[in-house]
Amino acid sequence: MSDNNVFAVIPQCLDQELVEILVENKEVCIERIVSKGHTSPASGWYDQAKNEWVIVLKGEAIISFENESEIRLRAGSYINIAAHKKHRVSWTDPDLETIWLAVHYS
Amino acid sequence: MSDNNVFAVIPQCLDQELVEILVENKEVCIERIVSKGHTSPASGWYDQAKNEWVIVLKGEAIISFENESEIRLRAGSYINIAAHKKHRVSWTDPDLETIWLAVHYS
Numbered sequence: 001m002s003d004n005n006v007f008a009v010i011p012q013c014l015d016q017e018l019v020e021i022l023v024e025n026k027e028v029c030i031e032r033i034v035s036k037g038h039t040s041p042a043s044g045w046y047d048q049a050k051n052e053w054v055i056v057l058k059g060e061a062i063i064s065f066e067n068e069s070e071i072r073l074r075a076g077s078y079i080n081i082a083a084h085k086k087h088r089v090s091w092t093d094p095d096l097e098t099i100w101l102a103v104h105y106s
Numbered sequence: 107m108s109d110n111n112v113f114a115v116i117p118q119c120l121d122q123e124l125v126e127i128l129v130e131n132k133e134v135c136i137e138r139i140v141s142k143g144h145t146s147p148a149s150g151w152y153d154q155a156k157n158e159w160v161i162v163l164k165g166e167a168i169i170s171f172e173n174e175s176e177i178r179l180r181a182g183s184y185i186n187i188a189a190h191k192k193h194r195v196s197w198t199d200p201d202l203e204t205i206w207l208a209v210h211y212s
Contacts, residue, residue, distance in 0.1 A: 004184055005180070005182040005183050006161065006182045007182035022186075023157075023209075023211070025211070025212075028134050028209070051129075053128065053129050057182070076111040076114070077110070077111050078112060079110070101207075103134070103136060105129070105133055105134040105211070106133050
């Protein structure tokens with residue numbers, strides 16, 4: 001067996017946010033996300049059918065919640081976002097890659 | 107909302123491995139584990155009913171598989187361990203805390 005590393009292989013060209021699915025089945029989806037200045041589309045909120053547990057492993061980001069204050073996430077910061085809790089990524093560090101792990105679950 | 111951090115609040119006394127459940131429902135369990143020289147009980151293998159996706163976020167560890175070579179995990183290394191795949195943690199760094207995230211899922 002060989003291992004993989006979440007910090008490895010960051011493409012130079014990050015025109016779009018990079019989303020890599022590490023595990024996926026009916027119940028759970030684990031994603032590695034690499035952002036660099038990317039934010040959620042300005043048009044609206046994420047309103048997800050599943051719960052999402054998300055952690056920033058490197059870099060920095062701000063998540064905003066509808067009618068609530070924003071939260072700044074640094075390396076190691078994690079939060080649990082309940083299904084249908086409206087949120088958006090309002091900022092990620094434009095100068096450094098921000099690496100996230102997200103676990104979507106029922 | 108406030109955030110939590112996987113790198114924060116490591117107790118000085120780690121006589122036993124520290125396991126903190128971050129998310130738990132019928133389908134998924136997300137754990138933060140802090141090891142310091144701890145290994146699986148020598149008596150046998152883990153033989154788990156659920157799949158486990160696990161990542162080392164800090165420190166270093168070796169996982170051994172029945173009839174297979176071992177794998178060394180460093181910061182950022184992750185592996186997926188299928189249900190009933192027999193394995194054990196044969197080594198963790200005795201001098202530094204090793205911080206893991208484990209996602210158990212059906």
